[in-house]
Amino acid sequence: xxxxxxxxxxxxxxxxRPDTRRQVLEAIDRLGYRPNRAAxxxxxxxxxxxxxxxxxxxxxxxxxxxxxxxEAARPLGxxxxxxxxxxxxxxxxxxxxxxVSDPSAGGVVVIAxxxxxxxxxxxxxxxxxxxxxxxxxxxxxxxxxxxxxxxxQAASDATRHLLSxxxxxVHHVAIPxxxxxxxxxxxxxxxxxxxxxxxxxxxxxxxxxxSAYRAGRALAADPLVTAVLCGNDxxxxxxxxxxxxxxxxxxxxxxxxxxDDVPGAEFWTPALTTVRMDFAALGRxxxxxxxxxxxxxxxxxxxxxxxxxxxxxxxxxxxxxxM
Amino acid sequence: xxxxxxxxxxxxxxxxRPDTRRQVLEAIDRLGYRPNRAAxxxxxxxxxxxxxxxxxxxxxxxxxxxxxxxEAARPLGxxxxxxxxxxxxxxxxxxxxxxVSDPSAGGVVVIAxxxxxxxxxxxxxxxxxxxxxxxxxxxxxxxxxxxxxxxxQAASDATRHLLSxxxxxVHHVAIPxxxxxxxxxxxxxxxxxxxxxxxxxxxxxxxxxxSAYRAGRALAADPLVTAVLCGNDxxxxxxxxxxxxxxxxxxxxxxxxxxDDVPGAEFWTPALTTVRMDFAALGRxxxxxxxxxxxxxxxxxxxxxxxxxxxxxxxxxxxxxxM
DNA sequence: ACCGGCGATGTGACCGGTCACATCACTGAT
DNA sequence: ATCAGTGATGTGACCGGTCACATCGCCGGT
Numbered sequence: 001x002x003x004x005x006x007x008x009x010x011x012x013x014x015x016x017r018p019d020t021r022r023q024v025l026e027a028i029d030r031l032g033y034r035p036n037r038a039a040x041x042x043x044x045x046x047x048x049x050x051x052x053x054x055x056x057x058x059x060x061x062x063x064x065x066x067x068x069x070x071e072a073a074r075p076l077g078x079x080x081x082x083x084x085x086x087x088x089x090x091x092x093x094x095x096x097x098x099x100v101s102d103p104s105a106g107g108v109v110v111i112a113x114x115x116x117x118x119x120x121x122x123x124x125x126x127x128x129x130x131x132x133x134x135x136x137x138x139x140x141x142x143x144x145x146x147x148x149x150x151x152x153q154a155a156s157d158a159t160r161h162l163l164s165x166x167x168x169x170v171h172h173v174a175i176p177x178x179x180x181x182x183x184x185x186x187x188x189x190x191x192x193x194x195x196x197x198x199x200x201x202x203x204x205x206x207x208x209x210x211s212a213y214r215a216g217r218a219l220a221a222d223p224l225v226t227a228v229l230c231g232n233d234x235x236x237x238x239x240x241x242x243x244x245x246x247x248x249x250x251x252x253x254x255x256x257x258x259x260d261d262v263p264g265a266e267f268w269t270p271a272l273t274t275v276r277m278d279f280a281a282l283g284r285x286x287x288x289x290x291x292x293x294x295x296x297x298x299x300x301x302x303x304x305x306x307x308x309x310x311x312x313x314x315x316x317x318x319x320x321x322x323m
Numbered sequence: 324x325x326x327x328x329x330x331x332x333x334x335x336x337x338x339x340r341p342d343t344r345r346q347v348l349e350a351i352d353r354l355g356y357r358p359n360r361a362a363x364x365x366x367x368x369x370x371x372x373x374x375x376x377x378x379x380x381x382x383x384x385x386x387x388x389x390x391x392x393x394e395a396a397r398p399l400g401x402x403x404x405x406x407x408x409x410x411x412x413x414x415x416x417x418x419x420x421x422x423v424s425d426p427s428a429g430g431v432v433v434i435a436x437x438x439x440x441x442x443x444x445x446x447x448x449x450x451x452x453x454x455x456x457x458x459x460x461x462x463x464x465x466x467x468x469x470x471x472x473x474x475x476q477a478a479s480d481a482t483r484h485l486l487s488x489x490x491x492x493v494h495h496v497a498i499p500x501x502x503x504x505x506x507x508x509x510x511x512x513x514x515x516x517x518x519x520x521x522x523x524x525x526x527x528x529x530x531x532x533x534s535a536y537r538a539g540r541a542l543a544a545d546p547l548v549t550a551v552l553c554g555n556d557x558x559x560x561x562x563x564x565x566x567x568x569x570x571x572x573x574x575x576x577x578x579x580x581x582x583d584d585v586p587g588a589e590f591w592t593p594a595l596t597t598v599r600m601d602f603a604a605l606g607r608x609x610x611x612x613x614x615x616x617x618x619x620x621x622x623x624x625x626x627x628x629x630x631x632x633x634x635x636x637x638x639x640x641x642x643x644x645x646m
Numbered sequence: 647a648c649c650g651g652c653g654a655t656g657t658g659a660c661c662g663g664t665c666a667c668a669t670c671a672c673t674g675a676t
Numbered sequence: 677a678t679c680a681g682t683g684a685t686g687t688g689a690c691c692g693g694t695c696a697c698a699t700c701g702c703c704g705g706t
Contacts, residue, residue: 002656007694015654036692038370038427041361042661043694057390063381070380070407079427081404084393103661104361104402104427209587234587241590264532264557267564269592325686330664338684359662365691366664426691648706657698662691669686676679 010035037079041104046129049079049106050287053096055116057082059207060232060262061279065111065133068283076291081105088119097123100130107131107290109283112139114176131289133282136183147285147303148183151259154275154306155187158229158257160195161273161308166316167227167255169197173205173215173239175231184259188229205231209238216242226254226317233258233265233274240270240313251315261309270312277306333358360402364427369452372402372429373610376419378439380405382530383555383585384602388434388456391606399614404428411442420446423453430454430613432606435462437499454612456605459506470608470626471506474582477598477629478510481552481580483518484596484631489639490550490578492520496528496538496562498554507582511552528554532561539565549577549640556581556588556597563593563636574638584632593635600629 008016009024016024027033041047050073056062066082073080083105085096097120100108108130112118121132121142132139136150162170172188185202192199203219205212212230216239219225228243230236236258240250248254251270258265258274265272281303331339332347339347350356364370373396379385389405396403406428408419420443423431431453435441444455444465455462459473485493495511508525515522526542528535535553539562542548553559559581563573571577573593581588581597588595604626 003693004657004695005655008655011694017654020654034421034425036365036427037425038361038364039661039692040694041427042359042365042663043692045661045694047361057380057393058383058386060381063386067380070405074407079404079422080406081402082393083403084397098357099402102357102360104359104364209590213590237587238590241592241594244592264560267532267536267561269564269567271564326663327665327687328685331685334664340684343684362662362691363664365693366662368664368691650703650705652703653701655698655700657696659695659697661694664691665689667687667689670684671682672684673682674680676677 038104041106046103047079047106048077049073049081050109050290051081051083051100051105051107052109052111053083053085053100053117053120054111055085055087055114056207057084060234060260061113061277062111064279065283065286068280068285069109069287070283071280072284072287078287079106085116085120088115092116093119093123096120097125101125101128109133109286109290129290131286133286135177137186138183145289147282147289149277149279149282149303149306150183151275151277151306152183152187152190154308155184155229155259156191157187157308158273158275159188159191161310162227162229162255162257162314163191163195163197165227165255165314168224168317169200170227170229171200171203171219171225173203173212173219173228173230173235175205175235176207177231184229184231205235209234212236212238213242215239217246219243220246220248220254227257227314228254229257231259233260233262233272236272236274236313237268251313253318255314255317257308257314259306266311273311273314274309275306276309278304361427364429369426370402370429371400372396372404373432373613374404374406374423374428374430375432375434376406376408376423376440376443377434378408378410378437379530380407383557383583384436384600385434387602388606388609391603391608392432392610393606394603395607395610401610402429408439408443411438415439416442416446419443420448424448424451432456432609432613452613454609456609458500460509461506468612470605470612472600472602472605472626472629473506474598474600474629475506475510475513477631478507478552478582479514480510480631481596481598482511482514484633485550485552485578485580485637486514486518486520488550488578488637491547491640492523493550493552494523494526494542494548496526496535496542496551496553496558498528498558499530500554507552507554528558532557535559535561536565538562540569542566543569543571543577550580550637551577552580554582556583556585556595559595559597559636560591574636576641578637578640580631580637582629589634596634596637597632598629599632601627 054062070080083099110121110132112121112132112134131145134146134148136148159170203215205215212235220243240256258272261274261276377385393403433444433455435444435455435457454468457469457471459471482493526538528538535558543566563579581595584597584599
């Protein structure tokens with residue numbers, strides 16, 4: 001029994017007699033043989049696996065996308081690696097690119113929700129097989145397959161929801177994002193403009209809840225602010241607290257909307273009105289796209305568009321009798 | 324210039340003249356040479372990297388530990404892989420063990436906060452280099468290096484804090500955990516017993532906020548419940564909401580304490596009294612321990628013990644006048 | 647009976663590093 | 677001046693798979 005036959009069996013080559021295959025499989029089982037992934041990668045020229053490039057592994061969107069990738073990769077026997085790029089600084093980006101350029105990184109999924117990921121995507125040589133998870137409409141200049149959750153419509157829906165409750169306009173506290181105009185922002189702006197509502201300046205918030213809290217305090221000081229669309233749920237909770245600390249009730253005086261629908265958001269007080277995003281499906285779709293490069297047609301994963309889930313943090317603005 | 328010399332330079336062998344080393348480094352730089360990790364792993368017999376075995380990548384404690392490991396590994400040029408074990412079912416465990424037994428997995432860090440991780444740890448052949456992140460005092464039967472955050476003291480502190488506020492006893496909603504008696508539970512029970520307070524039955528909660536909510540509703544129905552120590556912050560928020568929905572004010576009527584101090588917990592309403600856990604440091608310590616096997620003495624990472632941070636969700640129980 | 651053709655299997659080189667060992671140049675002691 | 681001893685470098689085999697290609701056995705057509 002030659003080595004080559006074993007190799008063929010393990011790679012599902014059609015050139016093996018069913019009978020032989022059975023024998024080989026049996027021997028493998030009996031001997032407890034396990035192929036060596038490093039040797040395979042070396043011979044193949046590239047590892048059979050995925051490396052996920054991400055700016056963070058703990059933030060909800062990133063972690064959930066990673067989870068989706070992993071869930072799809074595991075049953076396929078693919079190894080999953082992670083490589084964090086902390087910032088878009090040239091050194092960080094270069095190191096990350098070099099890391100995933102190594103054939104043993106396998107295929108690459110770049111989570112390009114932010115500047116760091118986008119920079120890696122731009123700098124990645126085209127001979128490295130990769131797909132990107134991005135914002136809707138982001139990175140049109142990069143010739144890579146992009147998978148995204150189109151949150152523009154949902155951002156629009158959320159804004160219109162607030163407007164329809166009677167709010168004069170909707171303020172927006174943004175999270176760090178690749179383009180100055182993210183899909184969330186675009187949908188928000190769009191809805192405001194269509195409704196003829198004033199478009200307030202975007203308030204920049206960081207990933208830290210504390211920075212969102214500060215943004216919230218600033219917003220709370222402005223009596224014209226009665227509705228706030230936040231870049232994510234954590235931002236929303238901090239903004240809500242800032243409003244509360246400033247004596248402005250949510251949703252009685254100000255309405256707040258988040259993005260993500262993190263686990264537990266429904267149990268906050270007030271239960272958060274937010275946009276549910278299926279990041280795990282996004283991750284699964286990325287893996288499917290990465291794999292579909294190989295000959296067979298892409299078994300496209302269907303992505304449910306983000307959708308607004310209305311809970312308790314939104315309500316009509318206070319009647320102006322007191323003003 | 325032979326290949327071997329290059330190899331020596333890259334491995335920081337002392338047997339290279341400084342002058343030669345400089346030349347090699349320069350040539351590497353000029354040629355843009357990058358060593359191939361798969362080839363290296365094959366020659367070395369084992370990859371220069373870490374694989375993290377975990378039951379989940381999104382739960383706060385797990386994700387933060389992973390993050391700590393990654394943060395420590397990256398500057399060292401180590402690759403980081405993840406392998407999820409979904410349950411303690413024999414098949415899941417076996418697959419995970421086989422996966423990390425492959426030399427290309429490198430060293431292994433098993434996050435054994437739960438039954439799945441513990442099962443992998445038990446089944447892992449001793450020739451696979453591994454360390455475990457566990458609960459304090461968990462898995463005494465496994466001959467592996469264990470790193471843990473000793474939350475027993477903090478659990479005790481939290482319980483005593485509640486007792487000292489005047490609560491007759493403290494109930495506990497547990498999260499899934501390895502042993503029936505986790506360190507959190509042990510500290511809680513300990514404090515209760517020392518104070519001569521009754522020890523109520525532990526209420527089992529799952530990872531899902533919803534299951535914690537149900538547990539909270541059950542607790543809310545019992546007028547004797549005035550203080551609840553929850554297994555984690557997400558559980559705490561759901562329990563708090565259950566109490567709220569049942570018309571019992573927190574902290575006016577019932578006090579609630581969490582574990583973890585997740586980002587944003589200070590901005591919840593009421594701001595959560597919780598036990599801060601430095602999972603990232605735990606992760607860094609695991610990596611250090613894994614690496615210290617190699618000859619040189621372990622540069623032990625110092626772990627700050629978990630500590631109680633008192634905020635708004637705890638207060639004296641209501642005076643009994645109304646009863 | 648002969649041959650072409652094809653499917654199943656075996657052979658050797660190779661992927662890119664590592665290891666053990668051989669070799670070399672140079673040093674200082676005798 | 678000779679030699680042992682040492683540190684720096686080169687040599688070959690090897691890690692465990694893959695690839696391209698050679699070979700084998702069997703089939704049917706003439």
